Amino acid sequence: MTRDIIEINNFMVLIEQSSVEETIIEKCDFEDQVIGFAFYGSGNDELNIEYKDKKRTFNNAQGIAISFSANDKVDFVHKISPEKPLQCICIISMIKNLHKLPEQENQIFTKYLSELIHPKDDFVEGPNFYMTHDMQNAVDKIFNNRYEGTTRMMFLKSQVTELLSHFFALLSNVENNGNGIKKQDREKLYQAREILSKNIDTPPSLNELSKLIGLNDYKLKKNFKELFGVPVYKYLQNERLKKAHELLSSSDISIQEAAWYVGYESLSSFSSAFLKKFGFRPSEIKK
Structure with a gap:
């Protein structure tokens, strides 16, 4: 597992990538109460989110975008197989630091993700979607860029901002128009x-x-x-x-x-x- 951790504005961004010869289990967790977004460009066979005696499972994480609130009692467990190398971009912020965001951005979080900002459990699942074409393109650009140094940081900042913008735009669209596709x-x-x-x-x-x-x-x-x-x-x-x-x-x-x-x-x-x-x-x- 390679994990690149960078700080962009008031967010910590984890860029995780893994290619393995045999199936492995990888765990990650957080030290404080955070609100986060995870974008899976390439998917592991299984993602388990474990806390207390509860478990939330995504059987195929490829192409999903999830939002969540979690604390230090929650484990994110990836089952990574040789057939599906892991590519994940996780954007997180400690909830106590959200007030540092510009006022308009703070209002967006409050409007759409209030249940995550004021969590009632160790883990709270927010909206999740299959990534749109624009989201997938942003993820692909992050993993395939060849920039270095300051240029790379500028590029990553723009793509992370783009990812969050697409996520909230999609969330707004679903809230305003509903989802017309039946579950079946x-x-x-x-x-x-x-x-x-x-x-x-x-x-x-x-x-x-x-x-x-x-x-x-x-x-x-x-x-x-x-x-x-x-x-x-x-x-x-x-x-x-x-x-x-x-x-x-x-x-x-x-x-x-x-x-x-x-x-x-x-x-x-x-x-x-x-x-x-x-x-x-x-x-x-x-x-």
Whole structure:
């Protein structure tokens, strides 16, 4: 586990990343009463939040954004597997320090997260969502940036601010408009996402995917974009490029092989899409 801890404004930011050869268990906790946000760009198989005799479990943390209040009696337990390396950005602030935030930011916290600011238990779960496309992009940029020193700090500050802004914007939208997707359909959409993630090189067609999850084409396309923030094909492209970046960074695989592995037949199309997403061409990783 690598853990980069930096202080940005009045927040402590933990940037955690782990790639393992066998399944391991990692624990983390806090020394004071905090309010926090965790964004999982790549997910461990299981996340358990344990306190007293209680447990809150996320069976697949990939792509979720959660908010919470916790104290020193709460353990966050990650089960990390070789198939799903962990990438997590945790943004925390001690509750007693929230008054140091600018007045308008303090008002946003008070308006939307009052139950976390005034917790009635050791752990209080706040709103949680599947990350939107904008959130996922911000997370990807944090883990894939190549800046150093002061430039890196400036960049991380901008991305952390962006993450929190997207979180509160989504929270505001849900509060004002409600969530029009039925719970049963949401589960089917999560299933569709999982099918796409596991078959990025040879994905099913939209028609095949709709049959696999038991949801008609119209609902699949409309609700997938509403829930995840991007159309089905765009989500698939993002997953392909993230996997290609991982392969190029952690193995001796060639650029052509990486492109083929994630389903790109054209090397030029792959390189252009890669540049658009990450800001640099795949060849720069291999330098």
